[in-house]
Amino acid sequence: MSKRIAVIGLGNSLRRDDGIGVNILESLLNNYKRSGIDYLNFGIAGFDLVHRLGNYDAALLIDGIDSGLAVGELKIFSLEQVSFVKEEAAVSSHELNLKDIFRLTCDLGIKAKIYVAGIQVQDVGFGESLSVALKDNLEEITKQIDNFIGTLLVSK
Amino acid sequence: MTKSLSKIDPQNVKVDVHYLTRVEGHGNIVVDVKEGKLAKCEFQVIESPRFFESMLVGRSIWEAQHLTSRICGICACGHSLASIKAGEDALGIKPSDEVAMLRKLLLYTEMLDSHILHIYILVAPDLLGVKSVVPLIKTHRPVIDMALRMKRMSDYAGEILAGRHIHPISYVIGGLTQLPSREGLEKLYSLMLESRKDGEETVKIVRTLKFPEFQRPTQYMSLTSDEEYAMYDGDLTVNGKRSKVSDYRQLFMESVVDYSRAKISRINGKSYAVGALSRFNNNFEKLHKKAKAAAKELGLKAPCHNPYLNTAAQLVEWVHCLEESIAILEKVLKDGLKEEKVVVSSWPKRSEIGKIKYKANTGIGCVEVPRGSLFHEYTIDDSAHITAANCVIPTNQNMGNLEDDMRKIVPELLGKKTQEEITLSLEMLARAYDPCISCATHLLDIKFV
Numbered sequence: 200m201s202k203r204i205a206v207i208g209l210g211n212s213l214r215r216d217d218g219i220g221v222n223i224l225e226s227l228l229n230n231y232k233r234s235g236i237d238y239l240n241f242g243i244a245g246f247d248l249v250h251r252l253g254n255y256d257a258a259l260l261i262d263g264i265d266s267g268l269a270v271g272e273l274k275i276f277s278l279e280q281v282s283f284v285k286e287e288a289a290v291s292s293h294e295l296n297l298k299d300i301f302r303l304t305c306d307l308g309i310k311a312k313i314y315v316a317g318i319q320v321q322d323v324g325f326g327e328s329l330s331v332a333l334k335d336n337l338e339e340i341t342k343q344i345d346n347f348i349g350t351l352l353v354s355k
Numbered sequence: 356m357t358k359s360l361s362k363i364d365p366q367n368v369k370v371d372v373h374y375l376t377r378v379e380g381h382g383n384i385v386v387d388v389k390e391g392k393l394a395k396c397e398f399q400v401i402e403s404p405r406f407f408e409s410m411l412v413g414r415s416i417w418e419a420q421h422l423t424s425r426i427c428g429i430c431a432c433g434h435s436l437a438s439i440k441a442g443e444d445a446l447g448i449k450p451s452d453e454v455a456m457l458r459k460l461l462l463y464t465e466m467l468d469s470h471i472l473h474i475y476i477l478v479a480p481d482l483l484g485v486k487s488v489v490p491l492i493k494t495h496r497p498v499i500d501m502a503l504r505m506k507r508m509s510d511y512a513g514e515i516l517a518g519r520h521i522h523p524i525s526y527v528i529g530g531l532t533q534l535p536s537r538e539g540l541e542k543l544y545s546l547m548l549e550s551r552k553d554g555e556e557t558v559k560i561v562r563t564l565k566f567p568e569f570q571r572p573t574q575y576m577s578l579t580s581d582e583e584y585a586m587y588d589g590d591l592t593v594n595g596k597r598s599k600v601s602d603y604r605q606l607f608m609e610s611v612v613d614y615s616r617a618k619i620s621r622i623n624g625k626s627y628a629v630g631a632l633s634r635f636n637n638n639f640e641k642l643h644k645k646a647k648a649a650a651k652e653l654g655l656k657a658p659c660h661n662p663y664l665n666t667a668a669q670l671v672e673w674v675h676c677l678e679e680s681i682a683i684l685e686k687v688l689k690d691g692l693k694e695e696k697v698v699v700s701s702w703p704k705r706s707e708i709g710k711i712k713y714k715a716n717t718g719i720g721c722v723e724v725p726r727g728s729l730f731h732e733y734t735i736d737d738s739a740h741i742t743a744a745n746c747v748i749p750t751n752q753n754m755g756n757l758e759d760d761m762r763k764i765v766p767e768l769l770g771k772k773t774q775e776e777i778t779l780s781l782e783m784l785a786r787a788y789d790p791c792i793s794c795a796t797h798l799l800d801i802k803f804v
Binding site for chain 2: 211212213240241242243244246247249250251302303306307325326327
């Protein structure tokens, strides 16, 4: 049976760079769509991730990060590689933060290997357009993320 | 949980909950009792969602739904439907009965989704004496599995009915962009039938939980209708007195306070409540008989003046919405959906937007969302572009009522409870309203190790 993989875009596209995950998801769908992958726009949903992740062997969450990198820099990591600085660093969903979501998935025995493609953001104020640095890098970031998705398909 | 601690000096108490947890967005609770007098009692909202209104100005009315469905991850369908109704009111469009029925179904499934999240994930930890849902996985695994099963059902509903499980795309002004698939509707029907036993089990569980005792009668506002338990349509009612939705600006007044970014709403100069408990109090007789039976089992009677029991009212509404959804699905599966009655055919082409002339007008849409009555009002010019927008969200409406509850409960607790117990009581009170403070940004602030 082939590996079940989800690529999930997170973020609020009404809050500028916060929507980068959703923007990249759209870009992947339009330019790099691969068969055998579920591309899901989760927007600002949070808790629903818990039971959705149970459907997959691996999931890549695409999201904005604030980690002191250069604006537009991409970092792909598994969750064991990071610690969350703020308790509330989170997908919205009533303050059930991403850290809790991952703890829930672990405690529930959900086996999906979870990766995050994090993109350093600049401005998460209200608005619909990405900051220039992100917009300029969008194609390159999308390409790099798609390359990583390719490695997920071949890895065991 | 903090019984070993000594009681506090009731003359001087400070409560400062900086960032209340298990609510959407950021809010603080600040209480200060000096020499026995309540000097300060505030629920401070420190972020504002109202920028969305300015984002709507200048946009075509045909785009409004897609923008507003992204205001909230929890009430995305409610914002969408209030927006659509406001747009239709402004444009003079009347949707078919079939479309109205499908909209009610969508609204019911959002209630199912949000209410079960609130009951099990946000409130149950308080009543079971733990910090969050995470420890409950070890101690109450079958219950958590059931809660997730109930969430999955309503999650699937959004996907089938609205094109995706969050931020609906297929419900638009005039109708739907596509028919939901029969296969999907059949599966949803089957999942809902299976959910009945989970609902019954949840009533049994919630019946055993002890909610704090507190009473404060207030003004309860909701939609009401002679036909049904109103959620999608109706008049506004406040303790039996009806008004037209179009008169909402005359009914309640919003004002600004210096410590909070949320406006405080008042009716006749007094705070009021919206949400499940208000709907339950105003419209009890219209509930489905199974929901009435659930209320009886829970010991919940209308009128109920204990805001902590908003959670119990949510469970009663869960039962109601499940039964109403099942009834709609039975009708749809029996009669089928006629494409010409449901799918929109009169939308302007993209190239025509801005060129077709319309009557400059104002439209208002109101629906009940999980936390209460939600209003969208748009003024459009003759090219159907929005020139003014006003969105009144339930959480803002509840803020004044929550503060009045706090003002009554704090003196009642002084001398009887520890500082920690008073703090927890106030946190639980705020969470009972299920506040949805903002559409939070969800940026990850992380450190690589």
